[in-house]
Amino acid sequence: MDSDFEIFLVAPPGLEPHLAAEARAAGFDGVTEQAGGVALRGGWAEAMRANLDLRGAVRVLVRFASFRAMHLAQLDKRARKVDWSAILRPDVPVKVEAVCRASRIYHHKAAAQRIARAITETLGAPLAEDASVRILARIDDDLCTLSIDTTGDPLHKRGHKEFVGKAPLRENMAAMFLAECGFDGSQPVVDPMCGSGTFVLEAAEIAAGLQPGRSRTFAFEQLALFDPAALAALRRPAPDRTPEPRFLGFDRDQGAIRGAAANAARAGLSAWCRFACQPLSALERPDGPPGLVMINPPYGARIGERKQLFGLYGALGTVLKERFRGWRVGIVTSDAGLAKATALPFLEPGPQVAHGGLKVQLWRTAPLP
Structure with a gap:
């Protein structure tokens, strides 16, 4: 739980400055605005706290690995070297999504399939289109960055609002x-x-x-590294x-x-x-x-x-x-x-x-x- 990595808070484009201000006020470290969200530094405890405490975020992504990949075979080989067992559970379904930009690997579906196959063949976790645990691969200029969506349902779903009127604001x-x-x-x-x-x-x-996240569950509760006691300590x-x-x-x-x-x-x-x-x-x-x-x-x-x-x-x-x-x-x-x-x-x-x-x-x- 004490790893240090980049955490990315997805924000509605245009509202990044306000989410950054909220994250700084909440005591998060290394807060910087980026297109489409806010980056900060921390470990798994900070990722959980961001889900629980931040009102402006859409979801919380943990960027846990990166490597160069010039072609699909290399992507497959290096994806198999990731310690998936440290993050994922073999009994929990997972979904892999990929985006490719300015890279020799240009077929995002093929890239997602190679990473998914690496997970299933090294860990045994099943694949499912509706899985709440998602691995997100971004291949930009031949650099593959792997993130995990720790949120699940978007954070505007607080967990207690059942009635929704016409044209609601999130x-x-x-x-x-x-x-x-x-x-x-x-x-x-x-x-x-x-x-x-x-x-x-x-x-x-x-x-x-x-806390805005007090009434709901999160995708991180289905990860191998999830510590219920750590989450309980963060709930105020x-x-x-x-x-x-x-x-x-x-x-x-x-x-x-x-x-x-x-x-x-x-x-x-x-x-x-x-x-x-x-x-x-x-x-x-x-x-x-x-x-x-x-x-x-x-x-x-x-x-x-x-x-x-x-x-x-x-x-x-x-x-x-x-x-x-x-x-x-x-x-x-x-x-x-x-x-x-x-x-x-x-x-x-x-x-x-x-x-x-x-x-x-x-x-x-x-x-x-």
């Missing part, structure tokens, strides 16, 4: 957008179009000090904090509100959140200090017709300007025209982030005048 993206708006757990958060409650639940979890009990219902979600769909409330209950957040069915026109500023309004409204490309949404965005801007002075606003949308229809005083929009086949951006304001 939890890891919601956490990074909250961070981009300066949320640190101390401010109230209101979402007037909350759907399944993603923004509200992520904000409440941060305020409550809960919930901090002793007084719940404050400062995280409010509203939606005109009663079914969405019931689902969001059920998600909060499964996450242990019922005392931190409040959900209510109401239209946008009924939205009022909560008592207390100003905070953050976070919204993932319909984009038109996914749910409603774009022309019909200009009125919705305009009404949203009017309500916020009239009733939420001193509050900051964050709106996630794929349509700059719709964002501007709110007539809110937006700062420079954030980077474009891939989401469900679209490119979305965060539009945020300073405290509203």
Whole structure:
């Protein structure tokens, strides 16, 4: 468990700086931004902790071996020299995937087959297309780098959110957008179009000090080197904090509100959140200090017709300007025209982030005048 290697945190492209900041704040070493993610240094304990603690990561890859391979026979020979028994179990199915770039080995399927055969013939582990344990081979300029996916199901699947509304925002993206708006757990958060409650639940979890991976299992639990006691030591009990219902979600769909409330209950957040069915026109500023309004409204490309949404965005801007002075606003949308229809005083929009086949951006304001 005390090996030292590169750990790669996969991030939604565009959100790498926020994931890097989260990793540094969590005390990880050697954090550097790369295209598509964040690299850091550590051992298997750090890989487990990254899965448990980091909200913005998609998955955690451990890069455990590399070697030169100029042709398939050489790839086969050198793959057989890897000590697979130190990582994989012979009774757990595995899947091998490969990517080839600027290399004499150019056929990724053939490369994956050679590595898979090396594993099965030296270790005996079966192959399966649906295996949660995945070996990832990247052959770049004839250098083969082997990684293992320690995560399994993507990390936005926290393990307690069963109800999912229309066009949901992934939890890891919601956490990074909250961070981009300066949320640190101390401010109230209101979402007037909350759907399944993603923004509200992520904000409440941060305020409550809960580990995002506390309710789920991981692929690393099926590896030969897995130490249950080490994982148990990394799981933290919930901090002793007084719940404050400062995280409010509203939606005109009663079914969405019931689902969001059920998600909060499964996450242990019922005392931190409040959900209510109401239209946008009924939205009022909560008592207390100003905070953050976070919204993932319909984009038109996914749910409603774009022309019909200009009125919705305009009404949203009017309500916020009239009733939420001193509050900051964050709106996630794929349509700059719709964002501007709110007539809110937006700062420079954030980077474009891939989401469900679209490119979305965060539009945020300073405290509203």
